[in-house]
Amino acid sequence: MSKQQALTEKLSQKFLPHFIHIENESHRHRADRGGESHFKVVLVSDQFNELSRVARHKLVYQCVAQELADGLHALALHTFTLAEWRARDRQIPQSTNCLGGGH
Template sequence: MSIQSDIEEKLLAQLSVEHLEVVNESHMHNVPANSETHFKVTAISNDFNGKRSVARHQMIYKVVAEELAGPVHALALHTYTPDEWQQREALAPESPDCLGGSKADR
């Protein structure tokens, strides 16, 4: 099973989400082909009601701690309540281009 699938399954099992999108953005970074190291997670849940961004992110980090301790290098989180998501017109921010580079490029 892929790391992306593992993340999706764990979040679906541990959070009551109305919408979940996990996108592998590794190809946008300086990593080998077919890597699973950089992910963007968009999660919409009533579990986030009354919680600040940091608390919402901590909820996600707790669920995917194993992946963050191992193969996952970066996790971009976009967490919203259903009302916030509706106000955003169901759009998460686009990820910026990677500005990093290889040590060989220096």
């Protein structure tokens, strides 16, 4: 099973999302062309109601702790309540290319 599939399965089971989008963005990073180290995650869940963005991210990172320990390098997290998702017209945030030093 690919890391992308594993992330999708694990986050879907934990957060029962209204919407989930996981995109492999490893190709945007010099150090890992063609790999599975960098992912964008868009997650819309009722479990995020009344939580700050930091609290939401902590929940996601707790859920994927093993994947991070096994070599997953970075997640670009976009976590929304259903109301927030609707307010942004259900638009997936755009990513930019990595400007960092080799990651």
